[in-house]
Amino acid sequence: MLTFIFYFFIAIVVVQLSYYLGVFGKFAFIKPQNITPKRIPVSVIVCAKNEEENVKKYIPLLAEQNYPDFEIVLIDDASSDETLEVFEEFEQQYPNVRLVKVKNNEAFWGNKKYALTLGIKASKKEYLLFTDANCYPTSKEWITSMTSQFTMNKTIVLGYGGYEKIERSLLNKIIRFETVFTAVQYFSWTKLGFPYMGVGRNLAYKKEEFFNVNGFIEHIQVRSGDDDLFINQAANKNNTTIAYTPESFTYSKPKETYKEWFQQKRRRVSTTQYYKSFDKIQLGLFFISQLFFFILVILLLAFQFQWIAVLAILATRYTVAWTVIGFSAGKLKENDLKIWFPIVEIALIFTQINIFITNIFSKPVYWK
Template structure:
């Protein structure tokens, strides 16, 4: 028994080293990076919004997009075969604004319920080569959102990853959702700075039209009904062509799910898409989650058996100090500091939520685009 516990202790130390490497070295590329310097630009840009049964959201948020302080942009609104009054609302915006272009998508039997088909039509119809994407249930935090996101475009940088945040509300679920969003953004920003970009979020994403055609659009994953953002970035992004933007004026916001069930459904879609990432990206994400889970599990086991408990406690404290500092700096950049007060609790909740989602996805398929 003593030998087995000694083996667990050594294994626990290895797992802790992996966690420290992730938090201090990898995530630290973003967490401890300097303030961003953005260059002003006025290059024409097309802002693309795809909406399906989003009558209330487009009524509330499209006016905020039209108020953007940018000299030359068009707003491409895509109605993806909505069954509510979304089309009528969008037609009103097109009628009253010269820079609005409306794309009407009918149900297509081959691509039914596939957002990628609708987005493809919108991208091909866009007037400008610079494309900026936001979801219909999101809104920019500033009238300078377009200016900020487009500022990262250059001859070399043709993809820009932004931060899509969630509104702050009371309750533990809201904090958990925002913590997961913070952790995800820290990961994809850090890996992009490390030269290995692997995903972005459609709530706040920009790329040049040529990147879309270079990968033949969504053709390689068209049958996968999710992933118009992360699977595209996973395929198209490189160390040379990808930039990030974490200036607060570049943030977008949306309302978080208000029930645990709805959030689980959303997480199931996201995690099911990740299995289609490149092998390296799946491996590094899997290693991070596995090391998180094993760190927590081994901590409990070793403390229960009171084996070398002073060493175990010291390792636990060391790991939490490193991760708390790293994520704390990232939270400061992304205006999510309040979630870090609940960090250990939220991390444990997220670990077991992800484990639950992983096993549920094995036995049933998640629900996708409306």
């Protein structure tokens, strides 16, 4: 029996190494990205619901972007605070701000996709660049950097949306590492020709891509997924690329309690059931291989079965994984996360198991 477990362990490690070297290595070892500025017309779209304080701070940063032809479409999704009033002030202050006021619709009550659809239809530019109301760009060249990756064929650009660093916070390291690793996954699969998701904190596409798939209509009943489900549906190897220059990044404040972050992750995970079959399989296979890797290591070492070989395989796996994660984190300017890889990896595995079990028995809370 232990012999079978040992060979099963080897197979699991082969799967892990295939992912880290064959898939994630596509981003980890990629060359620095060149920026060729373009002058294409862009609508920056921000949808907000009860984000009064955030929009006061971050919308001016969007208005100050160094780009020749852009408008900012501010969507107030029936806020109950002063968000709409702040947006109206911006509309008066900045000539390139367009305001969309969304009233609650009985058929689409509290549905962010409905609000975004109205904003997209109201936009006047050919290309759309999305970020969230609680996000801000790292530089005045954000629009330039994201749009520089558009070509005649590449009409969807996936960007990186990170989280601010909080000193001496393990939760912050876990949140940021999970965000980095998610980006490594969707960047790498995109480079392989299998784009499957993006994040609404930093995402761009040509407006025609939205209408080619009838917008969000196929998953309008799913309360989340205005970013990842749309990309899963609309993106393919021919029309999708990535932007990973530091100037293209956005950042936002991370959750400060485990409970808040856990609820956020529950919403994200709940949408994966609507992904294409291949995407669900590749994500599921990687997670299962991670889980079994740790279970089998503990089991084999507990019985001291081929323990020298097990330790050698363990060291090989960590050397490869740590190298790939290290290079990837460096590209995303998250260098401080490298040394935390072994700890946060285990924390994330247990969190994913907890999310899976919790989502079976209750539904996550969505945009209200």
